[in-house]
Amino acid sequence: xxxxxxxxxxxxxxxxxxxxxxxxxxxxxxxxxxxxxxxxxxxxxxxxxxxxxxxxxxxxxxxxxxxxxxxxxxxxxxxxx
Amino acid sequence: xxxxxxxxxxxxxxxxxxxxxxxxxxxxxxxxxxxxxxxxxxxxxxxxxxxxxxxxxxxxxxxxxxxxxxxxxxxxxxxxxxxxxxxxxxxxxxxxxxxxxxxxxxxxxxxxxxxxxxxxxxxxxxxxxxxxxxxxxxxxxxxxxxxxxxxxxxxxxxxxxxxxxxxxxxxxxxxxxxxxxxxxxxxxxxxxxxxxxxxxxxxxxxxxxxxxxxxxxxxxxxxxxxxxxxxxxxxxxxxxxxxxxxxxxxxxxxxxxxxxxxxxxxxxxxxxxxxxxxxxxxxxxxxxxxxxxxxxxxxxxxxxxxxxxxxxxxxxxxxxxxxxxxxxxxxxxxxxxxxxxxxxxxxxxxxxxxxxxxxxxxxxxxxxxxxxxxxxxxxxxxxxxxxxxxxxxxxxxxxxxxxxxxxxxxxxxxxxxxxxxxxxxxxxxxxxxxxxxxxxxxxxxxxxxxxxxxxxxxxxxxxxxxxxxxxxxxxxxxxxxxxxxxxxxxxxxxxxxxxxxxxxxxxxxxxxxxxxxxxxxxxxxxxxxxxxxxxxxxxxxxxxxxxxxxxxxxxxxxxxxxxxxxxxxxxxxxxxxxxxxxxxxxxxxxxxxxxxxxxxx
Numbered sequence: 001x002x003x004x005x006x007x008x009x010x011x012x013x014x015x016x017x018x019x020x021x022x023x024x025x026x027x028x029x030x031x032x033x034x035x036x037x038x039x040x041x042x043x044x045x046x047x048x049x050x051x052x053x054x055x056x057x058x059x060x061x062x063x064x065x066x067x068x069x070x071x072x073x074x075x076x077x078x079x080x081x
Numbered sequence: 082x083x084x085x086x087x088x089x090x091x092x093x094x095x096x097x098x099x100x101x102x103x104x105x106x107x108x109x110x111x112x113x114x115x116x117x118x119x120x121x122x123x124x125x126x127x128x129x130x131x132x133x134x135x136x137x138x139x140x141x142x143x144x145x146x147x148x149x150x151x152x153x154x155x156x157x158x159x160x161x162x163x164x165x166x167x168x169x170x171x172x173x174x175x176x177x178x179x180x181x182x183x184x185x186x187x188x189x190x191x192x193x194x195x196x197x198x199x200x201x202x203x204x205x206x207x208x209x210x211x212x213x214x215x216x217x218x219x220x221x222x223x224x225x226x227x228x229x230x231x232x233x234x235x236x237x238x239x240x241x242x243x244x245x246x247x248x249x250x251x252x253x254x255x256x257x258x259x260x261x262x263x264x265x266x267x268x269x270x271x272x273x274x275x276x277x278x279x280x281x282x283x284x285x286x287x288x289x290x291x292x293x294x295x296x297x298x299x300x301x302x303x304x305x306x307x308x309x310x311x312x313x314x315x316x317x318x319x320x321x322x323x324x325x326x327x328x329x330x331x332x333x334x335x336x337x338x339x340x341x342x343x344x345x346x347x348x349x350x351x352x353x354x355x356x357x358x359x360x361x362x363x364x365x366x367x368x369x370x371x372x373x374x375x376x377x378x379x380x381x382x383x384x385x386x387x388x389x390x391x392x393x394x395x396x397x398x399x400x401x402x403x404x405x406x407x408x409x410x411x412x413x414x415x416x417x418x419x420x421x422x423x424x425x426x427x428x429x430x431x432x433x434x435x436x437x438x439x440x441x442x443x444x445x446x447x448x449x450x451x452x453x454x455x456x457x458x459x460x461x462x463x464x465x466x467x468x469x470x471x472x473x474x475x476x477x478x479x480x481x482x483x484x485x486x487x488x489x490x491x492x493x494x495x496x497x498x499x500x501x502x503x504x505x506x507x508x509x510x511x512x513x514x515x516x517x518x519x520x521x522x523x524x525x526x527x528x529x530x531x532x533x534x535x536x537x538x539x540x541x542x543x544x545x546x547x548x549x550x551x552x553x554x555x556x557x558x559x560x561x562x563x564x565x566x567x568x569x570x571x572x573x574x575x576x577x578x579x580x581x582x583x584x585x586x587x588x589x590x591x592x593x594x595x596x597x598x599x600x601x602x603x604x605x606x607x608x609x610x611x612x613x614x615x616x617x618x619x620x621x622x623x624x625x626x627x628x629x630x631x632x633x634x635x636x637x638x639x640x641x642x643x644x645x646x647x648x649x650x651x652x653x654x655x656x657x658x659x660x661x662x663x664x665x666x667x668x669x670x671x672x673x674x675x676x677x678x679x680x681x682x
Contacts, residue, residue, distance in 0.1 A: 003417065003420075003421045003424075004420065004421070004424050007421070007424045007425055007428050008424075008428075010428065011428040011431060011432065014428075014432055015431075015432070015435060018432070018435055018436060018439060019439075022439040022442075022443060025443060026443065026446065029443070029446065029447060029450070030446075030450075033450040033453075033454065036454055037453065037454065037457060040454070040457040040458060040461050041457065043461050043465070044457070044460060044461050044464055047461070047464040047465050047467075047468045048464065050468050050472070051464070051467070051468050051471065054471055054472070054475060054536075055537075058533065058536055058537045059537075059544070061533045061537070062548075063530075063548055063552070063585070063588050063589075063592070064551070064552060064555065066525075066526050066529045066530075068482055068529040068532060068533060069482075071533060071536075072475055072478060072479045072482065072532070072536065073475075074472075074475065074476055074479060075472060078468065078469065078472045079469075080469050080472050080473040080476065
């Protein structure tokens with residue numbers, strides 16, 4: 001009987017430790033993943049914004065005034081090479 | 082993390098096993114060996130196994146306890162040398178473990194067991210036990226040690242010392258209210274006083290013991306006390322009083338069938354009457370004494386036979402019981418072992434299952450995350466490439482515009498300078514220069530349009546509509562006598578997307594058509610209509626739809642066959658071709674002109 005109790009206690013402790021270990025691992029993996037995702041999403045947003053700025057500029061082109069100078073907005077922060 | 086977990090599990094498992102073994106060793110060590118009905122040799126081998134088990138798990142206290150038990154067993158067998166050897170081994174271990182109480186007890190037991198064989202050694206061991214117990218001030222141990230040490234002293238005829246230690250033992254017993262032990266101390270002390278011929282003191286202490294025993298109504302010890310007091314009076318040669326006390330003892334010893342005491346009482350009475358020369362009484366009590374002696378003898382024989390028979394039967398039964406118990410115990414152990422294996426296997430299976438499940442889940446999560454990261458990385462690469470390409474194209478366009486635009490402007494400026502600088506040029510040359518200047522200006526505008534279209538991917542129908550409306554509004558301002566209208570049929574999809582080239586060319590064709598109507602037709606009304614019409618797609622062999630953009634005026638028409646196509650009309654046709662469309666011009670001298678552009682959706 002006492003051995004059974006010891007086995008049961010051993011099982012409970014082992015399960016608790018395993019669950020704790022995997023929970024910590026999961027939290028770590030998720031944190032790394034979300035950091036990476038955030039970084040990529042930020043980059044995508046930055047690119048979208050730059051494309052949007054370019055689009056706004058090109059939409060300003062007036063077919064009657066031929067104001068191409070205003071429409072072509074160069075974004076020097078973009079490294080094209 | 083995983084290594085630490087494994088280490089912790091091993092330590093836990095080892096501790097569990099050790100604590101289990103310790104319990105077994107302790108339970109065997111705690112057996113009351115005097116009460117065990119198994120051969121002494123078996124007891125010794127049982128405790129030897131216990132010693133080995135304790136050694137295996139390095140359980141020193143268990144080992145020392147087992148050594149003590151073997152020492153005790155050898156003592157009962159009369160093998161005093163082995164008993165002393167094992168006892169001393171136990172003492173050494175206890176000393177090593179710092180268990181001073183057990184060391185003291187062990188020494189005292191050794192000393193007491195040696196009292197009739199080697200009084201000096203007995204005294205030495207007893208002293209050691211006493212010193213250790215005194216250093217720890219353990220009164221429960223000390224009361225017995227002092228009492229036994231008093232016995233040793235009494236044997237050595239050191240009566241004052243014996244009295245001193247009996248007294249010390251008595252003090253502790255009184256302090257801790259050991260009511261059973263107190264009268265024994267009184268009796269011991271009275272005995273010493275008797276030997277010292279201090280009869281008053283002897284009687285006093287026997288009386289004190291008697292009072293205590295009377296309180297418990299313990300007939301056996303009361304009878305002994307009466308006889309002892311009688312003996313004191315006998316020693317004082319106060320025969321009558323001695324006879325009285327012995328007569329008090331007799332009925333009690335008879336009632337309790339305490340034959341030895343009864344016999345002794347008769348013997349004392351016979352001796353007293355003999356001394357008093359009362360031969361009749363002396364003979365009477367001697368006969369009583371002899372009868373009791375015979376009866377004791379026959380009784381003893383009978384009792385011995387009966388006891389032997391009982392012992393034989395009991396042993397036989399006990400052996401059977403022991404055998405059954407052993408079998409039961411073995412079966413129980415086997416069942417326990419099987420249960421342990423089953424539970425252990427189940428626990429292991431559960432653990433392995435859980436580990437597998439958790440690993441699977443973790444891997445699943447990782448795969449999901451990797452997939453998402455992959456998708457986002459691809460999207461980022463795509464949008465980044467797109468953005469960089471657009472930016473590169475825009476910068477090239479900007480350079481193109483700045484360089485070629487500036488050069489074309491310079492050409493216009495130079496032509497104007499020639500025109501105005503040279504007053505003597507002929508009309509023909511002036512017209513030519515003006516034509517070149519206008520052509521160059523048109524080239525600048527077309528360059529700008531092309532650059533814009535190159536950078537802009539798409540234009541929405543709504544945007545194009547807004548730009549055409551804006552143009553119409555400007556035309557209204559320019560020609561107030563003409564009525565302008567711009568209509569879009571309901572079936573036209575407002576969300577349609579044109580390429581920027583399509584959008585720009587549609588706009589320019591409308592612009593050219595409206596400008597021509599204003600310039601040449603002298604129209605009062607100009608209509609611009611955008612609609613959708615069916616279209617037979619030859620390649621796909623199916624009916625499709627196309628946009629139709631019509632610019633209609635009600636002014637002067639012209640004969641298409643006769644008129645020579647100017648730059649404007651040619652440009653319109655060229656633009657229509659660029660966007661895979663068809664341009665139709667119909668004109669009537671009275672009803673006006675219609676320019677129709679059809680492009681596939």
